[in-house]
Amino acid sequence: MTDLSSRLLALSEVKTVGRDEAVRVISLANVVTLASETGLNRREVEREAVRGHILPSRYLRSLGTVGWEGQLALLQSTVGVVGVGGLGGWVLMGLARMGVGRLILIDGDVFEESNLNRQALCREVDIGRPKVDRAAGWVQEVNPAVEVVTYRCQVDEAGMVELFHGSHVLVDALDALPARLELQRAARRLGLPLVHAAIAGYVGQVMTILPEDEGLLGLYGGGQVPEHGIEAVWGNPAATPMMTASWQVQEVVKLLTGRGELLRHRMLFMDAEWGTVDILQVP
Amino acid sequence: MLITVKLYAGLRQFGPQTQAGEGFxxxxxxxxxxxxxxxxxxxxxxxxxxxxxxxxxxxxxxELAEGDVVCLFPPVAGG
Known part of the structure; x- marks a missing residue:
């Protein structure tokens, strides 16, 4: 690694950012060069750079909020996302841009025309194609340092436990209540935090559930629950998933970097039609 | 007895017109x-x-009691 360390130093430069703070940065082109020279993948080069306080330029605007330790933590983390639709698309895009090292994505669906109004990854050309394939392709185009593992399938609790093994945080971007409860049970079994969100019309809700919290099971009961909520009537317009998924991205980043105060035992409930954001205390 | 009611999203229509986010x-x-x-x-x-x-x-x-704060909101499950 000494060789890589010296090459990182040689190919980086000091830049002044913010209020006269000097930061040593390495360009995208030079990260690619070093990956090619050493045979390491881009993520490994980026990790080694950040360890030595050399920042890949692509993360320059994140440094002020996540810091060096935070960026390293993100690059070393694995996040599991169930659902690559309205919420999940925006979530994985945000996490990939922040440099979360590994994403495990599960979704059994293909894109449909009715997804075009809101799903970030969905283009006309994608209709009929698996959502997870498009997600992996997008990440490869935007941040190839991020490793993406995809599963094109529907999973139950046991399946989630198996596929998400090794994750640090799970994200609930599903679209049905019973599956969400299964995911919370899976997160409990894995001992992992779960960042929940759901949307309907102009309404979005977000909360972070730790394994010992009641979370969705407390809110909806653990028994029989309806498949769908009020979204069956109101539908899902474009802005609500963006707004709601953004909060999820931020909760994941906070969990991974250990910064800020989580939306734990507090459910953020926004109603964009009336411009209100409430915090509901939950068990 | 008096209680406070907060209605969210589509349930707002069943209360008096209040400032958004406020109960009654x-x-x-x-x-x-x-x-x-x-x-x-x-x-x-x-x-x-x-x-x-x-x-x-x-x-x-x-059963409600004097001074209770009741929040009513719809289940939301879309993604």
């Missing part, structure tokens, strides 16, 4: 349950909702 006070008979409150507000019996009283999720049979 409502007089209800002693021993009134959440179910009976819903009836007083004119919320249809089959409307899907989650009820919280003083920040605790409750069943609709839950």
């Amino acid at each position: 006070q409502r007089a209800v008979p002693d021993g009134c349950s959440v179910d009976q409150l819903l009836e007083l507000l004119g919320v249809p019996g089959n409307a899907p909702l989650v009820a919280m009283v003083n920040q605790t999720v409750v069943f609709l049979q839950h």
Whole structure:
């Protein structure tokens, strides 16, 4: 690694950012060069750079909020996302841009025309194609340092436990209540935090559930629950998933970097039609 | 007895016009349950909702007490 360390130093430069703070940065082109020279993948080069306080330029605007330790933590983390639709698309895009090292994505669906109004990854050309394939392709185009593992399938609790093994945080971007409860049970079994969100019309809700919290099971009961909520009537317009998924991205980043105060035992409930954001205390 | 009611999203239509995000006070008979409150507000019996009283999720049979804060919001499950 000494060789890589010296090459990182040689190919980086000091830049002044913010209020006269000097930061040593390495360009995208030079990260690619070093990956090619050493045979390491881009993520490994980026990790080694950040360890030595050399920042890949692509993360320059994140440094002020996540810091060096935070960026390293993100690059070393694995996040599991169930659902690559309205919420999940925006979530994985945000996490990939922040440099979360590994994403495990599960979704059994293909894109449909009715997804075009809101799903970030969905283009006309994608209709009929698996959502997870498009997600992996997008990440490869935007941040190839991020490793993406995809599963094109529907999973139950046991399946989630198996596929998400090794994750640090799970994200609930599903679209049905019973599956969400299964995911919370899976997160409990894995001992992992779960960042929940759901949307309907102009309404979005977000909360972070730790394994010992009641979370969705407390809110909806653990028994029989309806498949769908009020979204069956109101539908899902474009802005609500963006707004709601953004909060999820931020909760994941906070969990991974250990910064800020989580939306734990507090459910953020926004109603964009009336411009209100409430915090509901939950068990 | 007097209680405070906060209605969210589509359930707002069953309360008086208040500032967004604000609750309203409502007089209800002693021993009134959440179910009976819903009836007083004119919320249809089959409307899907989650009820919280003083920040605790409750069943609709839950009996209210003076000064309770009741939050009613729809279940949201879309993604």
